[in-house]
Every structure is written in structure tokens, then in C-alpha cells.
Amino acid sequence: ETGVTQTPRHLVMGMTNKKSLKCEQHLGHNAMYWYKQSAKKPLELMFVYSLEERVENNSVPSRFSPECPNSSHLFLHLHTLQPEDSALYLCASSQDPAGNTGELFFGEGSRLTVL
Amino acid sequence: AQSVSQHNHHVILSEAASLELGCNYSYGGTVNLFWYVQYPGQHLQLLLKYFSGDPLVKGIKGFEAEFIKSKFSFNLRKPSVQWSDTAEYFCAVNSSYNTDKLIFGTGTRLQVFP
Numbered sequence: 001e002t003g004v005t006q007t008p009r010h011l012v013m014g015m016t017n018k019k020s021l022k023c024e025q026h027l028g029h030n031a032m033y034w035y036k037q038s039a040k041k042p043l044e045l046m047f048v049y050s051l052e053e054r055v056e057n058n059s060v061p062s063r064f065s066p067e068c069p070n071s072s073h074l075f076l077h078l079h080t081l082q083p084e085d086s087a088l089y090l091c092a093s094s095q096d097p098a099g100n101t102g103e104l105f106f107g108e109g110s111r112l113t114v115l
Numbered sequence: 116a117q118s119v120s121q122h123n124h125h126v127i128l129s130e131a132a133s134l135e136l137g138c139n140y141s142y143g144g145t146v147n148l149f150w151y152v153q154y155p156g157q158h159l160q161l162l163l164k165y166f167s168g169d170p171l172v173k174g175i176k177g178f179e180a181e182f183i184k185s186k187f188s189f190n191l192r193k194p195s196v197q198w199s200d201t202a203e204y205f206c207a208v209n210s211s212y213n214t215d216k217l218i219f220g221t222g223t224r225l226q227v228f229p
Contacts, residue, residue, distance in 0.1 A: 004158075031215070042119065043205070043219035056215055090159065094214075103149070104217060106159040 003027040004107035006091050012113045013081065021076040021110045023091030030095065032074040033104065034066060037088040049074060081114045088112075117142045119206050121220035128196055128227050136191040136223050138180075138206035145211040148189040150180055151219075154202045162204070165189065166211075176200070201227045 004025045013019050025032065034046040048056035049068040063085075065077040074091055088111050092104040118141045128134060140146065150162040163174025170182040180191045189206060206220040 035219075040124075040221060042221045045216060045218070048215045050215065092159075103161055103164060104159075106151075108158045 004091055004093055004105055006089075006107035006110050008110060009108065010111045010113075012115065013078065014115050015081060015083075017081075018077070018079040020078065021089055021091075021112075023074040023076075023107055025072055025074075025091075025093040025105070027093055027095075027105060029093035029105070030071055031093060032068060032071070033092040033094075034074065034076050035090040035092065037090055037109065043090070047076075078112070081112075083114050086112055086114045117208060117210065117216075117218045119208055119218055119220035121204075121206055121223050123223045124221065125224045126226070128225070130198055130227055130229050131195050132227075134191070134193040134196045134200075134225070136204055136206075136225070138189045138191065138220060139187050140189065140206075140208045140218075141187065142208060142210065146208050147211055147214065148180075148182060149207040149209075149217070150174065150178070150189075150191050151205045151207060152202050153205065153222075159205065162191075196225075196227050198227050198229050201225060 007022045031050045033048050036044040045058050046060045047066040052068050063080050067075040088109040090109045091107040094104050120139045122137045148165040151159045152162045153159045163172050165172045165182045173179045178193050180189055182189050203222045203224050205222045207217050209217045
């Protein structure tokens with residue numbers, strides 16, 4: 001049990017679908033992150049939220065839209081995705097990015113397949 | 116821009132063999148360094164970390180890593196691996212002034228055979 005829960009664990013969607021990934025952390029942390037994990041590539045940081053405000057957006061295409069309604073929940077809304085967006089999407093949280101060393105606690109990921 | 120290089124993509128060892136996984140980073144300022152591990156079917160978890168002080172850091176399960184500033188390296192070592200160490204290992208770095216952005220390497224897949 002990681003303290004960071006992601007749903008769904010697996011998702012298959014067509015290029016015209018709209019779906020969302022959900023992340024919930026039970027660790028009392030103040031920052032949450034979305035990473036993309038593709039085979040043979042480094043983990044790619046997509047979005048960072050600190051105290052529910054977005055502080056980092058690594059030039060992610062607009063077909064990915066994050067939402068952080070409170071410090072415990074993070075969503076990634078998906079629409080009109082491309083097959084190359086198929087990957088494992090990881091959510092993570094940390095205590096306080098401004099004050100600590102950035103140690104992250106990860107969820108188990110949502111495996112996305114775009115047909 | 117910061118980057119992390121892990122030169123070993125796939126390492127295969129027998130039990131009791133010694134392990135060293137390379138990690139080099141590119142960043143001129145003060146950094147924090149991490150090794151994360153992902154066991155098959157499990158989430159990424161922290162193995163060890165370096166902030167400052169003694170450059171030889173000891174982590175869980177007998178792993179250690181040495182920070183060599185002059186070489187921009189943070190190699191992971193274990194004197195005697197076990198079958199249960201089979202996993203993927205990721206080196207990561209962030210700036211001490213911008214801890215929001217943790218940059219990962221491509222990972223090294225370690226397979227240990229009994």
C-alpha cells in the first residue's frame with residue numbers, strides 16, 4: 001500500500017473518446033505530480049501542483065488537462081489522444097516541494113492504451 | 116537543462132555477484148540525488164537519497180551509493196545481490212533550489228538468476 005491510489009489501473013480508449021485518470025493521496029502531502037512512463041524513455045514530468053496551484057507544466061499537449069480540486073486529489077482529463085500517448089501514467093505526491101528535498105511517493109500507475 | 120544518464124539498460128547477474136549501476140547527471144548547481152526501485156508489478160519506491168554530508172549513502176536492503184561531485188556521478192552498489200533484487204532501478208536528480216522538478220534517467224533493468 002503506497003498511500004497514493006490511482007484509478008483506473010488500465011484504460012483503453014479510442015482517439016475520439018474523453019476519459020479521466022484519478023489520483024488520491026492519503027499522506028497529508030501538499031504537492032502532487034503527473035509523470036508519463038514510456039518504454040526505454042526517462043520518466044517525463046507532465047504537471048506539478050503545489051498547494052492546489054499548478055507550478056510546472058512541461059509543455060504538455062493541450063489534449064492532456066490536469067485538475068487539482070484539493071491537496072488530496074488530482075485528475076488528468078484526456079481527450080482526442082493519439083496512439084503515441086499510450087503509456088503508464090504515474091501520479092506522485094510529496095510533502096512540501098519548496099521546503100524539502102523533493103522525495104516523491106508514487107502510485108501504481110494507470111496503463112493507458114489509445115487505439 | 117538538467118539530465119540524467121544511466122548507461123546500463125539491462126544487467127543480468129547471478130546471485131551473490133556484486134552490482135554497480137552507473138548514473139551521471141548534468142547540472143552545475145547544488146543537487147539532491149535519488150535512486151528509486153520498481154519491483155515487478157509494484158510502484159516506484161525510494162531506495163536511497165543524498166542531500167549533503169557524507170558522499171557515501173546507505174539505503175535499504177544493503178544498497179549504497181556514492182556521490183562523486185567531480186564526476187557528476189551517483190553510482191549504486193550492492194556487494195552481493197539476491198534474486199529478490201530483480202527490478203528496474205531509476206536514478207533521479209533535482210536542484211536544491213527547485214525541488215519541484217525531479218528528473219529521472221531511463222532506468223536499468225536488473226535480472227538476478229538463482
